[in-house]
Amino acid sequence: MTTETSQTATDLFERMRATNPLVQCITNYVAMNYAANVLLAAGASPAMVHTPEESGEFAAIAGALTVNIGTLSPNWVEGMIAAAKAANRAGKPWVLDPVAHFATGYRRDAVAELLKLKPTVIRGNASEIIALGGGQSAGQGVDSGDPVEQAEEAARGLAIAQGAIVAVTGEVDFVTDGKRSVRIAGGSDLMPKVTATGCSLTALVGAYLAIAPDQAFEATVAALGNFAVAGEIAANTANGPASFMTAFIDGLHRLDGATYAKNLRINVL
Template identity: 65%
Template sequence: MDRTRPTPGQMLAAMRAANPLVQCITNYVAMNIAANVMLAAGASPAMVSAEEEAGEFAGIAGALTINIGTLSRDWIGGMKKAATAAGKAGKPWVLDPVAHYATGFRRSVTAELVALKPTIIRGNASEIMALAGGPASGQGVDSGDSVDIAEGSARALAKQHDCTVAVTGAVDFVTDGRDAVRIAGGSALMPKVTALGCSLTCLIGAFAAVTPAYPFGAAVAALATFAVAGEEAARKASGPGSFSPLFLDQLSALTDETLDAKAGITIA
């Protein structure tokens, strides 16, 4: 990781100062929590997905995120138009290929979206391994593989598509095919709260919006922000029900100094 680049804390401060508008084409389950996560962290979410306006809006937003969690035919046109428009406008966009291996329909749509050159791809270990063309043990949206097993697939995928790949799990892994880091932290309660991973994808978009030339750093900063906030929230939570609001509070309260002091980032 290039030490001359901004730190995660500096990137958090820059993101909050910019309050970037991020177009979040995400699933029905995630919309509410994703919007709250973005607002708590300091970004401005816009859940704009209709084909009639998604492409136009992508030219206005600072970044785009696409999540295929509750995929339907009505959403595909909006996703493709938004991704195409973001690419033409030089705006970063993030793809979250949720359970893309589960059905032929999902595999086909994901292939079309990957062909539109996402800036960052975020997924769990099974999703990344399958997207790289290898075997995976995922079941629905749940990963059946560990992040460390997926690291080689992530590096290959990043090189193949000239993008940054973020693999999330107990210890996250981020690579752009050249640099790579692991990010520790978070809490075992996080996978027990629905759509936190989807919300993370949106937050990656917020960081990418303010550092479009440094997508690797944007992904690392977003994942570190989640990890530190999650760890802090878990100290006070008694279970997943109390964890969710505490996590939003910790995101809002997190300072750039605390993020840099507590981020568990190591070079891989």
């Protein structure tokens, strides 16, 4: 089963790179440049289109939509909602990244609105997923204060309640649709030291959803595998967060299917 899952992930990896999918990213100001460079390096075509005057129109053109609430304001929330609605109407998959949604009332309300629009995938760190599931998280601002394992139950519950794929990322990632669950090892402890790493991964999940909208679970696993493999390789030559970032982007660009398959460490539960 693990071998089959790995093979599917590798197939999706190769298909994504060959297809250069157009991904609409409504993400935060901190992440925009890095997320765009991650998508370009990984083989996708990012487009940052956020304002309600055009976000819905563009969502119908793009292969997938990703929504990240990192640096909210009213015009952006309106644009996110318009885009998510349009994605739903056009049958396009979309990803929600509920950054630090527990930190303020404004964030909680925005996420509640967005959850009603049924994201295909929800990706967050452990603190965010625990809090979304109604639990008490140890998160401080945007950084997680909880290990991924403690979020696995909350993730399963959330996946069932929302009818969504839920991905919890951290030292070992966890993906579930409520029934099936997978853990993905890899990456580097330098990744949380690079801002917008999670936000960029959300954008990459969009790239995989765009080429496999009917395999949202498998696409999410393949995207997380892509990050984990490239991150683990990049860490070998890094002297700190910035040289890691350089090696990571370069590595995403150079990664091929054989290296992906060889380094992927998936554990089907």
